[in-house]
Every structure is written in structure tokens, then in C-alpha cells.
Amino acid sequence: MEIVIQLITGPREEPVERTVEQGTTLEKLAAEYTALPYTILAAKVDNKISELTKPIEAPCRIEFLDMRDQGANLIYQRSLSLLYLKAIHDVLGKVPVGIENSLNKGLYTEVRTPKPITPEEVRRIEDRMHELVHKDIPFLRETLKREEALKILLGDGHKEKARMLQKSDVDKLPFYSLEGFRNFFYGHMVPSTRYIKYFELRKYRRGVLLRFPHPSAPDRIPPYMDEVLLYQVFGETKNWDRLMGISYVGDLNEKIESGEYREIIQISEALHEKRIAQIADMITEQKKRIVLICGPSSSGKTTFARRLIIQLRVNGLEPLYLGTDDYFVERTETPKDEHGEPNFEDIEALDIELFNRDMNKLLEGEEVDLPTFDFLNGTKVFGKRITRAKRGQPIIIEGIHGLNKQLTKEIDDEEKFKIYISPLTQLNIDEHNRIPTTEARMLRRMVRDYQFRGHSAQSTIRAWPKVRKGEDKNIFPYNGEADVFFNSVHIYELAVLKKYAEPLLRNITRDEPECSEAIRLLKFLQYFKTIEDDSIIVNNSIIREFIGGSIFV
Numbered sequence: 260m261e262i263v264i265q266l267i268t269g270p271r272e273e274p275v276e277r278t279v280e281q282g283t284t285l286e287k288l289a290a291e292y293t294a295l296p297y298t299i300l301a302a303k304v305d306n307k308i309s310e311l312t313k314p315i316e317a318p319c320r321i322e323f324l325d326m327r328d329q330g331a332n333l334i335y336q337r338s339l340s341l342l343y344l345k346a347i348h349d350v351l352g353k354v355p356v357g358i359e360n361s362l363n364k365g366l367y368t369e370v371r372t373p374k375p376i377t378p379e380e381v382r383r384i385e386d387r388m389h390e391l392v393h394k395d396i397p398f399l400r401e402t403l404k405r406e407e408a409l410k411i412l413l414g415d416g417h418k419e420k421a422r423m424l425q426k427s428d429v430d431k432l433p434f435y436s437l438e439g440f441r442n443f444f445y446g447h448m449v450p451s452t453r454y455i456k457y458f459e460l461r462k463y464r465r466g467v468l469l470r471f472p473h474p475s476a477p478d479r480i481p482p483y484m485d486e487v488l489l490y491q492v493f494g495e496t497k498n499w500d501r502l503m504g505i506s507y508v509g510d511l512n513e514k515i516e517s518g519e520y521r522e523i524i525q526i527s528e529a530l531h532e533k534r535i536a537q538i539a540d541m542i543t544e545q546k547k548r549i550v551l552i553c554g555p556s557s558s559g560k561t562t563f564a565r566r567l568i569i570q571l572r573v574n575g576l577e578p579l580y581l582g583t584d585d586y587f588v589e590r591t592e593t594p595k596d597e598h599g600e601p602n603f604e605d606i607e608a609l610d611i612e613l614f615n616r617d618m619n620k621l622l623e624g625e626e627v628d629l630p631t632f633d634f635l636n637g638t639k640v641f642g643k644r645i646t647r648a649k650r651g652q653p654i655i656i657e658g659i660h661g662l663n664k665q666l667t668k669e670i671d672d673e674e675k676f677k678i679y680i681s682p683l684t685q686l687n688i689d690e691h692n693r694i695p696t697t698e699a700r701m702l703r704r705m706v707r708d709y710q711f712r713g714h715s716a717q718s719t720i721r722a723w724p725k726v727r728k729g730e731d732k733n734i735f736p737y738n739g740e741a742d743v744f745f746n747s748v749h750i751y752e753l754a755v756l757k758k759y760a761e762p763l764l765r766n767i768t769r770d771e772p773e774c775s776e777a778i779r780l781l782k783f784l785q786y787f788k789t790i791e792d793d794s795i796i797v798n799n800s801i802i803r804e805f806i807g808g809s810i811f812v
Contacts, residue, residue, distance in 0.1 A: 267322035286311035297325040297477040306774040326477030338449045345440045346387040364481040365470030385460040395453040408432040420689045426512035492744040496685040515788040539570035547676035553661030554680035555730045557703040559747040559801035565811040583658030586614045590637025604729035615669035621648040662737035679741035682748035706759040707805040716763035720773040754790040
């Protein structure tokens with residue numbers, strides 16, 4: 260029997276109607292579809308992401324997704340991870356493997372063999388992965404009920420996965436297998452290994468980097484960057500987590516069940532305060548005058564800056580706080596994006612010459628008429644903030660371009676101290692199911708936007724790809740310029756954000772385009788127990804910037 264479907268061919272295009280045989284798979288339909296320039300990895304069916312193996316049984320609206328879509332990109336990463344684990348098993352046997360965190364334009368993993376893994380072993384694993392891709396092996400999925408899944412996990416030696424299941428509200432688990440090699444992954448996969456065309460393995464320090472394309476360039480591996488500071492901060496965070504007895508979500512859920520989470524909150528806050536004090540001491544000892552704070556959306560930059568100022572005052576300094584938003588060019592001079600809309604994200608949207616001139620005058624002790632940007636009229640207003648910096652007084656500057664040399668090109672580098680801030684979670688669901696750092700930021704922003712900016716969860720999800728695109732261009736390429744990284748994550752925070760985010764996500768209906776992302780986030784949050792009572796979180800906490808009750812925001 261033939262059924263009528265609507266095929267969405269582009270974000271600004273009207274759906275096209277066509278008929279297909281009932282039972283036709285999305286994969287078969289995708290093979291006839293040529294509108295996308297890259298390999299199709301998944302599809303949205305009535306705004307819900309589906310694997311390409313799904314048969315079309317009723318009239319529906321279909322949108323195919325390639326690597327440029329964040330959801331499809333995660334599917335690629337997940338599928339690549341299972342391929343990687345299968346190849347390790349084939350080459351080295353049954354050895355423990357940890358998929359740890361993002362690093363150097365890929366994933367940092369640890370193959371825990373008795374002796375450190377060698378470059379030759381890494382090459383053999385990569386060769387085996389290519390062999391498996393060439394064989395076009397299907398990813399076989401089976402969804403098992405809780406008790407059956409628990410039995411399999413324990414039988415296969417996945418004790419951490421079993422404990423996660425025991426300590427969560429999950430009632431079913433999806434298992435995937437390649438040639439009988441089976442593992443649990445909490446999201447969708449591609450149909451078969453031939454879809455995983457691009458990857459690279461590199462021996463790195465104690466582990467192995469598993470590298471793959473970025474959504475901005477789906478058909479090539481990105482240039483290699485050795486993010487040394489990022490590696491160090493993830494190591495520091497892992498040590499912090501071990502200090503609190505938490506490595507995986509199951510550990511956190513146990514602390515929540517027992518009530519120990521209250522102590523975890525206090526320790527996590529104390530670690531933040533200690534690190535901020537250390538950074539303040541560095542600035543003081545080095546006599547830095549221009550302190551630049553940069554980080555992606557929802558990193559907690561405002562709260563961090565205010566707490567840093569307090570620590571600098573403890574050191575006997577009187578910091579001056581500025582934001583770069585007051586240095587926007589006049590609205591009539593604002594650059595346009597590819598759609599002809601005002602682009603406030605790129606550095607060209609700032610009056611760099613005026614900014615440098617004012618900062619140098621402040622450093623020389625001269626009086627400066629600092630602008631205040633009138634966002635309603637789109638112009639700088641003068642005469643409201645006539646300021647003079649005292650001798651040795653540090654100037655704290657927060658803005659997304661803080662690490663871009665162009666912003667401070669006329670200022671002596673000896674005066675600058677650059678800080679990169681981001682919530683870099685080291686907490687994972689289990690050894691093989693990592694939590695992308697973007698998840699915490701997305702949920703932070705969603706909760707904050709709803710509570711304080713009058714935005715729905717739909718609008719936050721809708722805006723997120725544009726936010727990420729701006730970060731990829733204006734923030735992430737410059738994090739290597741930082742003198743220090745500050746990890747603003749709290750190990751407990753997803754269990755707190757869950758209480759605020761779940762109702763917002765559940766309000767998104769199936770007829771809304773943001774539904775697929777809402778479903779994905781709700782499935783992700785189900786692995787966490789909820790911290791219902793967050794009253795113990797102090798009022799200067801970074802997390803208060805998002806859930807409310809902050810003395811700074």
C-alpha cells in the first residue's frame with residue numbers, strides 16, 4: 260500500500276509531497292534523496308529523531324539529517340565509539356576502556372592495558388576499524404527491560420553500567436552489537452559501519468585520541484591542536500571528582516539517595532572558591548592590570564568575575580569591572596550575517612579602536628569617559644561614567660572576545676592576564692557513555708532564559724545552533740591563549756537543573772520543531788536522580804546565576 264509523506268528539503272523550503280510504499284525504510288528513502296551534500300545519518304520523523312532503519316508505516320513529515328546537525332553529529336560519535344570498542348576487543352582482547360572527554364578536536368580515551376598502549380597497537384586498532392567499515396556490518400539494536408538488561412550487564416562484566424541502571428529511574432535500555440560485540444549506548448546509531456567514513460586515532464599521553472569531523476566540515480578531520488591547558492583542567496576535575504567519591508552518574512545518584520549530596524555541594528563550592536582565590540593570587544603576584552575573562556554561553560562568567568573581584572579585594576586591590584558590550588559600534592555600522600541580519604557576535608561589531616584607546620588611558624592613570632551602550636537606540640552614550648584608574652588597580656573585562664588578540668591589539672601583552680571559563684564536566688553516565696560539555700550549558704541557559712529573560716525552552720533550543728556557530732568562530736579557537744582555565748562545572752548541577760528543566764521540556768509538543776531535542780534531553784536526564792532541595796546552595800554560587808537566588812545577578 261502506498262502512503263503520502265511530506266519531505267522537508269531545507270530550513271526555508273516548503274515540504275514536498277511524495278508517495279512511498281508502506282514499510283519502506285528511511286534508509287531506502289534516503290538513498291534516493293540528493294538534496295544534502297553530506298552522508299545522511301538520521302531523520303526527523305514528525306519532529307522526532309529516528310534511526311534510518313525505521314520503516315515508514317503512516318503518513319508523516321520527514322527531514323533528513325547529516326553531520327551538520329548536532330543530533331546527527333552525536334549519533335556519529337556514538338557509532339564511532341562502538342566501532343572503536345569493537346576494534347580494541349578484536350586487537351587486544353577484553354581490556355577496560357574509558358571514553359573520557361572532549362579534547363584536541365576529538366575524544367580522549369584510555370585503554371587500560373597492564374602496560375601503556377603503544378603507537379603500534381593504536382595503528383592496529385585503527386586498521387581494524389577501517390576493515391570493519393569496509394565490511395559494512397549492521398549495528399543491531401535490541402531494547403531490553405530493566406531486569407534482563409541488568410543480568411546482561413553483569414554477565415558481560417559492565418559493573419558500572421549495571422550500577423547506573425540500579426541507581427536510576429530507567430526501565431529499559433538500548434543495546435547495540437557489531438558481529439556479536441554488544442554494549443549499551445543511550446542514544447541512536449547509524450545503520451551500519453559504512454556510514455562511519457571519517458576518523459583518526461592518535462596516541463596521546465597516557466591514552467588515545469579518537470578524532471572525527473566537526474559539524475562545520477563533515478567530510479574531513481579537523482586540524483590537530485594540542486590543548487594542553489584543557490587536558491590539565493580535565494585531569495584536575497577528575498581529581499576533584501575522586502575527592503568527592505564520584506566518577507559516574509551512579510555514584511552521584513547514591514549520594515543523592517543517602518543525603519550525602521549536601522556535603523558534596525559544600526565541597527564543590529569550596530573547590531571553586533579555592534581555585535578563584537588561587538587565580539586572584541596569580542594576578543596579584545604578577546601585577547597584571549588587564550584581566551580578560553572569556554568563555555562560551557552559560558559558563559557563569561558574570562558570577563566568576565564578581566567572585567574574582569572579591570578575592571582581589573581580599574588581596575588589597577580595588578578592581579574596576581567593565582564589559583565589552585558597551586563598546587558596540589553604532590547600530591548603523593553593525594556588520595550583517597549571511598542572512599542580512601545584524602551580527603552582534605563577531606569582533607567587528609565592537610569599536611576596537613575606542614576600547615584600546617580607553618584601556619591605555621586608564622593604565623596611564625588618565626581620566627576616561629567610558630561609554631554606556633543604549634541598546635534601545637543602538638548608540639553609545641557618554642558622560643555617565645567618567646572614570647580614572649588608581650595606580651596598580653586591575654581592570655576586569657568580561658566578554659566573548661577576551662582571548663582574541665585583536666580586541667587588545669594596542670595594549671602591552673605584559674599587562675594582560677587571560678582567563679578561559681567553561682563548565683567542563685568529567686562526570687559520565689558510565690565508562691563508554693560520556694556527557695558532552697554542551698549538555699550542562701544548554702540546560703543552564705534554558706533554565707536561566709525561562710526564569711529571568713522570559714524565553715521558552717523552545718526559543719533556547721531554536722537559538723542554540725546559532726549560539727554554537729558563534730562560539731566555534733569567536734571563542735573556542737582562542738582558548739589556547741588563556742593563562743589559566745577555570746572549570747565552572749559543579750558535579751551535582753545536572754541533578755539540580757533537572758528539576759527546573761524537565762517541566763519546560765515536557766511542555767514542548769510533538770508538532771513543534773524543537774520536540775526532537777526535548778525528547779533527547781528528557782531521555783538524558785532520566786539517568787539522574789533529582790535534587791529537590793537546593794536551598795543549601797550558597798547565594799554566590801555559579802549555579803545560582805541560572806536557577807535563581809544569586810546575589811550577583
